[in-house]
Amino acid sequence: MPTPRDNDVWLEQLSASGPERDAAIQDLLSWLQKRLFFYLRDRSDLRSLHDGELQAMSADFAQDSVLIILQKLDQFEGRSKFTTWAARIAVHQALGELRRARWRDVSLQAVTQDGAFEPDFMRRDETSSPEEEAIQQEALAVVMDVIQNELSERQSRALYARMALRMPSSVLAEELGVSHNTLYKLIHDARKRLKARLLARGLNPEDILASFK
Amino acid sequence: MNAPQNTHRPDAHELWRKFLRMLSLTRERELTCNEAQALLDVYVDLELAGENPQQVLPDVAHHLRICPECREEHDALLKILAEDAS
Numbered sequence: 001m002p003t004p005r006d007n008d009v010w011l012e013q014l015s016a017s018g019p020e021r022d023a024a025i026q027d028l029l030s031w032l033q034k035r036l037f038f039y040l041r042d043r044s045d046l047r048s049l050h051d052g053e054l055q056a057m058s059a060d061f062a063q064d065s066v067l068i069i070l071q072k073l074d075q076f077e078g079r080s081k082f083t084t085w086a087a088r089i090a091v092h093q094a095l096g097e098l099r100r101a102r103w104r105d106v107s108l109q110a111v112t113q114d115g116a117f118e119p120d121f122m123r124r125d126e127t128s129s130p131e132e133e134a135i136q137q138e139a140l141a142v143v144m145d146v147i148q149n150e151l152s153e154r155q156s157r158a159l160y161a162r163m164a165l166r167m168p169s170s171v172l173a174e175e176l177g178v179s180h181n182t183l184y185k186l187i188h189d190a191r192k193r194l195k196a197r198l199l200a201r202g203l204n205p206e207d208i209l210a211s212f213k
Numbered sequence: 214m215n216a217p218q219n220t221h222r223p224d225a226h227e228l229w230r231k232f233l234r235m236l237s238l239t240r241e242r243e244l245t246c247n248e249a250q251a252l253l254d255v256y257v258d259l260e261l262a263g264e265n266p267q268q269v270l271p272d273v274a275h276h277l278r279i280c281p282e283c284r285e286e287h288d289a290l291l292k293i294l295a296e297d298a299s
């Protein structure tokens with residue numbers, strides 16, 4: 001923990017000027033950097049980096065985060081500990097950067113050839129009993145019908161990129177040129193429609209799932 | 214161009230299950246990522262205090278089940294703060 005301060009003291013010192021503010025910023029910065037370093041060191045996808053690289057990376061992330069934290073100071077409502085709020089912003093910043101870096105240069109177009117939904121990307125579980133398999137087959141047919149005939153091209157591309165390619169929504173939103181909220185709504189509408197069509201045919205996704213071994 | 218390393222495609226059966234799971238969790242009204250993230254610090258503080266955030270903030274708990282990025286951020290936040298407390 002940085003030198004313990006309660007929320008009011010954090011706010012007061014960070015909004016003040018002079019050495020008190022500098023000390024508070026420095027305290028926050030070094031705490032975030034240390035915590036981010038230990039977190040990054042534990043990530044399996046960063047195992048090839050040595051400590052020096054991870055130190056530099058966490059220093060950059062902490063630096064960027066503190067700038068954002070200072071900008072957003074007036075948005076802190078005091079509903080959590082200040083340090084938890086600050087760490088939340090730092091984690092969002094750091095993981096966002098990592099995702100962008102990992103997906104840099106990968107376009108949806110390139111990954112999916114024409115960017116369209118690949119109809120064979122899902123297959124039902126053939127290890128179920130014949131009755132269960134028949135239900136799954138019917139459900140899959142409904143899903144494919146909705147995807148091909150009811151969803152917009154953009155919706156099916158978005159769904160495919162999220163589900164099959166595991167493309168992060170921030171990366172996908174940028175790729176599609178829409179805001180994060182618009183993308184969420186696009187996919188949420190698609191999910192609601194798919195679910196409604198299945199339920200209308202008496203196919204409850206929960207029941208189908210429960211039939212898996 | 215290929216999808217980045219360690220983002221390999223899940224196999225088709227697993228994907229079908231995930232798809233069904235996602236549909237079974239789909240609700241008329243859900244939090245967006247921004248809405249869930251705005252409450253993530255409150256959620257994690259409850260968890261660290263040994264309270265039950267699923268009960269206090271059920272919509273956030275629901276979002277964490279359907280959204281892999283917010284879940285990743287939640288797990289990271291918890292890890293960073295829990296290690297600090299120990």
Ligand SMILES: [Zn+2]
Pocket residue numbers: 245246247249276280281282283284
């Ligand atoms: Zn989310």
